[in-house]
Amino acid sequence: MKNAEIFKALKSFEIFKDIPDHQLHWLIDKGEVRTLEVGHPIFLPGDPIDNTLIILKGEFRFFAISGEQEREIGTKVSGEVSGFLPFSRGKIASGKGKVIEEATILFLHRSYEKEMLREHYELSQALVHEMTSRVREFTNFQKQTEKMAALGKLSAGLAHELNNPASAILRSSLELKKHLAHQPEKFKKVIKIKLTDETIDRINDLLFEKITNHSGHKTLIQRKELEDNLGYLLEDFEVECAFELAEDLADFGFEEKDLHQLASMVTKEDFGPVLHWMGDNLMIEKMVNDIQESSERISKLVKSVKVYTHMDQSPEKKRIDIHEGIVNTLNILNHKIKSNNTEVIQDFDHSIPPLLLHVSEINQVWTNLIDNALDAVSEVENPKITIKTWQQNNEVKICMIDNGKGIPPEIASRIWEPFFTTKSMGNGTGLGLELVMNIVERHQGNIKMKSQPGSTTFEICLPIE
Known part of the structure; x- marks a missing residue:
């Protein structure tokens, strides 16, 4: 494509329509235009993210790699931007990009970032806005993935638990x-x-x-x-x-x-x-x-699911016994507990008064913490999880302790980061603990973790009023 054609194409794109002409000419002068055939890889897992990609014509798709399987997670078409963006912390591609329809792409190397931020404000602003939109969309996608993964685990366990009494x-x-x-x-x-x-x-x-x-x-x-x-x-x-x-x-x-x-x-x-x-x-x-x-077992499971999801109830806060949600979560995850012969100790203080909570949200906290604890003890002998509650002044403490291998000190400070996970691709999105922290903080509480080999403790503190 000639520069005039490239300029005309950029000017027609929503993201660049208000950018001064001289800034678009700078973009064209510093960039490199390439035409790629169908099937050509844009990037592969492990490749450095060194270029901003502006699709002038054509289409390519993103794929997440899990083992030997590829899962489509997004598509970029003419007029859209991908790759490196200003202030982005991403350095290495975790997935794969592949041309689906012959594509003409303008590549701008990340080495021009400082010059662009210093001299081309409107262009920088447009690309930063694109980055924030990308983060928001990706976060929503990952949260949905996290919810579906959690639902899949619960469904599989529940199906197994229902199958036994139904068969009996x-x-x-x-x-x-x-x-x-x-x-x-x-x-x-x-x-x-x-x-x-x-x-x-x-x-x-x-x-x-x-x-x-x-x-x-x-x-x-x-x-x-x-x-x-x-x-x-x-x-x-x-x-x-x-x-x-x-x-x-x-x-x-x-x-x-x-x-x-x-x-x-x-x-x-x-x-x-x-x-x-x-x-x-x-x-x-x-x-x-x-x-x-x-029949009673099935009835108990159905009741647990109903209470767990808080069906037929308003989304407003409600005063509840926190132990009921914990026990219902254990019932739903019972298949995973039994599959590993995990001993679960319930050391509850039943004198704790009802707390004002969003029931469905707080149940997500119990689910993520108990599920993580079950994963942590899956490879140790005599796996054990202790769940302890007690009242201290005007607060309630909930501790979940597992005897797994522990969390290494070098990653302990990162476990609350969005998208950080030590699990293999397909087994974790890295949003579980971030979600837990957000929910606890929305309830004016706090959560902290301490870990050493053989003992990892997550302690939640919630206000009584």
Whole structure:
């Protein structure tokens, strides 16, 4: 392109329309125009950011690199600016830029920055304004990415947590249906039995005693030994399906003395049908209990999610018990806690009064800190996280302590910086702790960190009033 064409193009762009002509001519004189074909790399990861790029014609795209995958994060077209901008601290490209449509680009080397700032105010102002817009857009993009990443983690953990009780309900309901299908045949045998009211009461008392009082705290060896003893004894009594029935009876703590006691109440012919009837009732009780416990688990998870997200509530501050949000967050992250066998100690001071907080925001604080702590202890033996709360004067302290490897001193001062992260690309955006600090400060509180190998503590201080 000739200089006149370049000048005409620059003058037509929104960003340069109010720039004095002599400043645009300076830009053209100092710059270098290149035409790049489709597929040509503008820059690659690790390349220095040395040039301001003004797209005169064509299009190129930015890609973030995660492992061997490329993820599109933006597009630059004719009339837009990219690359180095005044006062920018970026020095090395972290992603990749590639021409999508044959592009003509004006390159201005960063060595001209001081001259431009000193002698060309309007041009400098336009490019600085472009930089602030870029930072704002990138921050919004990264925050959205952070939210989606957090949502993905919560969704994955929640799906896993819901799957277990849901599967248990399905399994128990199918077993219950199968079990009840055999009841009519067994009922015929039981209905023929003639027993006194006293004997029926004694059998019922034995049955309900086992339902209400069995502990089930036996080792695997003790349990196997009990099943074998009951099975052989039932065979001696010529009871059908002796060892299968023995397993059911062992579940509820039946012992040999219980079978002898029952045998003394009924005839030898009636002993088997009565015992099978008792076994059926015990197993129905067990399956119904399994369904009830699983249903309660699902209900608890749904309640945790509802409270965590603060659904159906206004965004205004509300007085809440801080422990409720912490516990709900632990429930939602329970899959990650269990996957690493992490011990979580809750040392709570329940005398702390309710605090006036933005519930959904403060829950993000617990989520980020607990999730970071789980990552920190993922590679240590006997992983442990302690969450402690207490009241000190007119303030509430919340400490989250993990026994991970710790945060090295050389990066400890940078953990609150926007976009700073020690995690690999795709695993962290660097906004988690910055977000935590912003939320805590919006609540007139403060947060501090101290770390050494084997102990990292994040301490939050929130005002009671």
